[in-house]
Amino acid sequence: HWPTGRGVVLGEADGLHLWCNEEDHLRLFARQHGKLNLKSLWTKVQTSLSAIEKAAASSKTGFEWSDRLGYVTTCPSRLGAALRIVVTLKIPLVVGAVNLRDLCKSFDLQVHQESGNAAHGDVWNIISGDPLGVTEVDLISHVMEGCRVLVQLEQRLERGEPIFDVMPGLGADPLPGFPARHCPQHLPDLSNHHTFTAIELRGNSELYAKLRGVRTPGGTGLGLCIKPGMDVQGYPGTTASGLVTGEADCYSVFGELFMPVVAACHDFRPRAPQVHDCNEAKVSNRTVDDSGGCIQAFFVEVRRNLKDFKFAPKLSPEERKTVERVLSKALTASGAFEGDYLPLHGSQSFGSMPGGMATALQDELLTKHLAFTEPRSPAALSAGLGLDWPNGRGVYLSKSKDTAAWINEEDHFRMRVFTADTDLKKVFGKAFAKLAKIEEALLKEGHSFAHDHILGSLTVDPANIGCALRCCVVISLPRLSTRLELEGVCKAMHLSVQWKNGMWEIATTSSLGATEVDIANELLEGTAQLVSLEQAAARGESIDKLMRNLLERTGH
Secondary structure: OOOOOOEEOOOOOOOOOEEEEOOOEEEEEEOOOOOOOOOHHHHHHHHHHHHHHHHHOOOOOOEEEEEOOOOOOHHHHOEEOOOOEEEEEOHHHHHHHHHHHHHOOOOOEEEEEEOOOOOOOOOOEEEEEOOOOHHHHHHHHHHHHHHHHHHHHHHHHOOOOOOHHHHOOOOOOOOOOOOOOOOOOOOOOOOOOOOHHHHHHOHHHHHHHHHHHEEEEOOOOOHHHHHHHHHHOOOOOOOOOOOOOOOOEEEHHHHHHHHHHHHHHHOOOOOOOOOOOOOHHHHOOOOOOOOOOOOEEEEEEEEOOOOOOOOHOOOOHHHHHHHHHHHHHHHHOOOOEEEEEEEEEOOOOOOOOOOOOOOOHHHHHOOOOOOOOOOHHHHHHHOOOOOOOOOOOOEEEEOOEEEEEEEEOOOEEEEEEOOOOOHHHHHHHHHHHHHHHHHHHHHOOOOOOHHHHHHEOOOOOOOHEEEEEEEEEOOEEEEEEEEHOOOHHHHHHOOEEEEEEEEEEEEEEEOOOOOOOHHHHHHHHHHHHHHHHHHHHHHOOOEEEEHHHHHHOOOO
């Protein structure tokens, strides 16, 4: 019956108007431009609504209300306070520096780019969150606080100042969400969560009740460990653990949860001791790319954490500085690196280089994957990996730039050794020769790496335990890239595949229950098969049967 019964009421006050019978019976707008005062704007709205309600009451009617649902609206998404607040901000530097959507989500806010704006992404609408179950004051406060932080970040960036201390998850406080310092009485609703931790707790709710009040001798509680799995839903078919450890004892104290998650991450429950074998001579001599047209580089990555220290999610700022000092000293004394330690830009924790490395140098290293940035994913922030950023973090870089050791990124120590040729055996030998020297230097100072005889090297994420080794090849596969089966074929060979910078990164996955030599040979064997398939396709041969045979290993 359009437009019968619809209309607009313009208020005497500037920016105040009302729509009648648009979607709901009444939709009241109040606007401000220029210098904003959200509190006074809300006062104007309240005064207007009170006058309308009083007039409606005199006619023996009123607004539809439910004690359970609040104001009842046509669209269920507006139930509750039935209030939507939008603040439009011009924040070009913030948009370029952070993940704006994730940052706003941490304040329970939504964000949409202002459409049709000539600033091309500079102007964004910051919008209040779900109005159900919260008060009008809560919604207003969240918007005010979120916008205050965004404006503060923009102003700091304009002055060239660091911004991490006021960003959620990168300052002194944990990321908002599931409490890291204690567990609430009841387990959250995990019906839509897909991490291994959520799946385990959803099927065994008694376990949460049993462990929620338990603490390790070092004071780590269950809340810190499961926070990533509670805050981040994950996706069906995920391989994310949703679990982190604040110290080595978490693996035993919370073993009833950790061991099933370990089994899910690695496809078996470890019972026999973890065996290590770093003998370079046992790595295959197989040539995997005769033509030299596929493989661009190999690299080997090793993770470790210091024994008797808290792990990253539980580290205090002072302990993180101590870990930085111990490792940088050992790396220098070991002689394994002919290079220098470079604290991240903005770090104030390393006495001989206050302020860290120059921005330009850090940017250059980032482009070459030799340095690391602040964590940006909700899972990493929820895990506490960004607390007190960037203090205590840095890169020990060899002069040849073929080896980089990351200190206090996720684990205390993460070393990458690169080679720009097809000799994985060579880079494997180089990596473990360096690691042996570093371990020797640590022992002289009374330190060692955390290790368990069953689980091997202990890491923050249970998905990385065992040898805590990842071998990777950077490879060009133009013909296999057109095949939808590529990911499945790699999975069948126990390899992961990821597209990065115009190349494929093919890497080993689990390192639990296998030796270091086994893992290197697994990558060599898998790479050889992929190169063989690529070369056969280049010759015009059919590879369908070969692909099917490989896929049958995992039932794809």
